[in-house]
Amino acid sequence: MIRIRVTTFLASLGVALTGLALPAMAQTTTIRIGYPGVGIDNRPYGYGDYPSIAAVGKYIEAEFKNQPNVKVTWTFFRGAGPALNESIAAGQIDFAAGLGDLPSIVGKSRGLNTEYLAAGGIHSPLYLAVPANSTITSIDQLRGKRVAEFRGTNLQMATDRVLQVHGFSEKDIRFISLDMNSATAALVSGAIDASFGGSEYLDLAKRGIVKIIYSTKGDDPTLGAESGIVVTTAFEKAHPDLTEKVVRGFVLAAKYGSDEANRQAVFAIWAKSGLPAGSFAADFKDERLAHRDSPVIDPYLIARYKDQVAHAKAYHLITNTVDVDSWFQPKYLNEALAELKLQNYWPTYDSRGNKLTDGAVEQTRAAGE
């Protein structure tokens, strides 16, 4: 009898110990998210899109608060999209958040196995900056001028498209290959006549260092730059459950970033990058947050990416084409939207950028409005 009891005791003890040990022994999974950019002075903050809100607000981490064995890390790449691509190839990153259209297309075309999950910052306008004392007053005066261009980035593609729409070909402009920071220095010193860029120029314009003489806002609605949330196929296949939650976290961040009630708070979050909140106010003047912070994959986004693939091919930036239809995997996004009852939260646009359906977010109002 006693012997049996001892054995039973030992056995139950063993079971209990195993039961205790198992969860502790379960492998820790790290979700490694990369963001293609840094703030001023390499600050680890993005700006101007909702993935940077997700990072600051820890929206992805919040999805895993009951799973202590899941860790989330964020890496901000000073070398932007190209550096992020290299990191994906080296197997160091699982998600690219806010990766520009061209870098993601280039990566996909080069054989990086990725799935496109959601829009990650769209309709980003382009500004044309000239030196403060420049005599250039309109984009139509750029013929024969020295214009900065960061080759191989989506800024190049966006620049080319703007110039094309305004009747210029690549030969009409003297392009100088410069990255954003060098372009600003060159602009100030008068070494170049003009440079296309993002909202960074708004603050310089406010300080009287450059003049903004054109922006794509209000021009052809397809002229902005797009970016997305991309996951490696390896991660998505191994962890569909985690992928689902990551997308949910991003959608919640996009919702926060689209709600006009949060307008000032959103600018304050982006200001962590070192750019003043005022320049975001100028950037978003007469524009709703949701116009850029929508995660939705609509006919507009699909058409833009197909067009970008065609342009990248025509410019010999890629050799292998990319099949946008099979690359885009809206499954997780649609699940998250349905689960959060946000299917009609954001407006959708047709392939030419005209409004297709209204969204509930458009009823939100900024405080005091």
Add this chain to the structure above:
Amino acid sequence: MARSNRPVPQGSEMSGGTATLPPPAVRPRRRHPGTVRLGNLAIGVAMPIALLALWQASARFNILPEQILPPPQAVIGVLRDGWNDGSLQANTLVSLGRVANGFLAGGVIGLLVGVVLGLSAAWRAMVQPLFLTLAQVPILGWLPILILISGLGDTPKIIAIGWSTFVPVVLNTSQGIAQVPRSLLELGDVLSFSRWSRLRSIILPSAVPQIFTGLREGLANGWQTLVAVELLGSFSGLGYMMAYGRQLFQLEMVLAAVVVVGLIGVLLYLFLGFIERRLLRWQAGRS
């Protein structure tokens, strides 16, 4: 054996005296070089071949992702395509032109300044500290200032290349000249050489090896600086090819440019060595 069979020069003490100087410079070249050079060549070739094999193996067995380390065939493909459409030659010529201009300017001015500093202790004391301080600043530190002053064209690139050539040329030339053996200078005094022939016949020849060390170092520096300056504010050249390749995630393009840069660097180095040997032989022959 060879020595004892050599006809002993007849006559003057002078020729006997000088005969002890040149032969060591000439003779070892005839005895060892065959074996030493073959051995060096074998080692020199074995290493790249081993690396190439390793590279091929890495590509074959997917040790590194092909996007990060493309197979050698892909690099050869880029070189072939670039050659066929002429872009490779165009980029190489642009880069060579920039290096040639910068190296010539930096080399010539560096030689002149180096000779002056080598000859005059007073100038050396006055200029050397400032010069050494400036020489410590990496060329990329000067670049923003250069661009502000001279714009984004070829000028700042050539100045940057020129400066990175200038520094080692000045240092080595002045040192080589300042260290000419006293005995040789005294010999010149005995023969009551003029200042010019003293410089031409004694000082410069004996400083040749050190001067060429400076030139070689200057050329290597200039070639490296080229790549650094072309990565920035440029639209052509091998450095630009690297920057562009990286932007577009075509690392085989980066590696192709690396191969061309490396090959040209080696060729230029060998060329300078060839000229140096010719000069030394000519100098030995003259005496």
